[in-house]
Amino acid sequence: MNLTPLYNPLPSLWVSFQISENAFKVAKKVIRQTQAQNVECQLALLKYQRHLLNHTQFPTQDNIEGLIQQSEKDNKDLFILGFWATFERFVRDYLQEKGTALQKSMQPPTLADSFYQHLYKEVEYWKPAEILDFLKESLFTTVGGKNLIGIAKQILEYRDWVAHGKNPRKLPSATYLKPKIVYETLDEIVNTLLQYYP
């Protein structure tokens, strides 16, 4: 089993999210019709706009502003899924690495090796909500720690809701999540775990 040193993977994903939001903003600015007083300037502006939009879907789509707006909403949801998936991968890697301490201290070594290999595989199947529960009972026992885990559970609920097609008959406890809050919550949990690493 190859265990690589752990680091917080969330800040780089947050940068990607911000860049994608900026890209939507720039696209919306480009498709707006620019107005100039001077007719020649106006023609030059239109030509430049056509050049910018060349080889994109934009010139041929109706209601392009509405489509971009919808894409932005979908992008937010996909990034929230991405934040959760990245967080979950980190936590499983973290627990698998923590498990090596058991392997080192258990006797006899042959049992320790088999036990650890089984644990390593099983960690992949642990339910995310149950992992959050035992983190709450161990490293997040203060009121503030429990609050953090509580928010993470709401993020998980939302993640499940989006991943299963947003069933309108089975709404999560919060149907609107600001990506910044999602990022800052999961980032704080990851950084707390890293305080106890290696």
Next chain:
Amino acid sequence: MIEEQQNAELKQQIYLQRVNQLHTHIINWLQDEPFILEKGNMTVQSALGDYQAARLSIQTERGETLANLFSKGTSVLLGEGLIEMEGVVGTESIIYMLKGGLIITDRYGKNRPMYKGIHENGWYWIEDSYRNKAHLMNKTLFLELITLVSDYEFDSII
């Protein structure tokens, strides 16, 4: 279950009042600007069924929409209610938060509010580029948000 439903309905009623209060403030803040403000209603979806809430549209004198304020209901993470402010170049969220906000224990074991600056109940904007900071809605901030979502430039921001 009945109690849960009553609590949710009460939360909705309070939300609707808070939306109306913010709209009243906005109308006052923009009274000297050359804008047309249009009030309307919209449907909000919730687990207990749809309901009607106020909507506010801000337009220039030429009829260009600068921003629409859509009421999105009470189902928002860390908040009591949400208004989305949509303009041609961006969308910003305005969240109603209660004084103090949620207390968390951070990575250093220190208890602190998840977001700084929540000294009273009110509508707040959380800035994406700044860590852990919520801004209480006021005239200056609202004009900045109009610029952010529409690219509209004000002559002077007071």
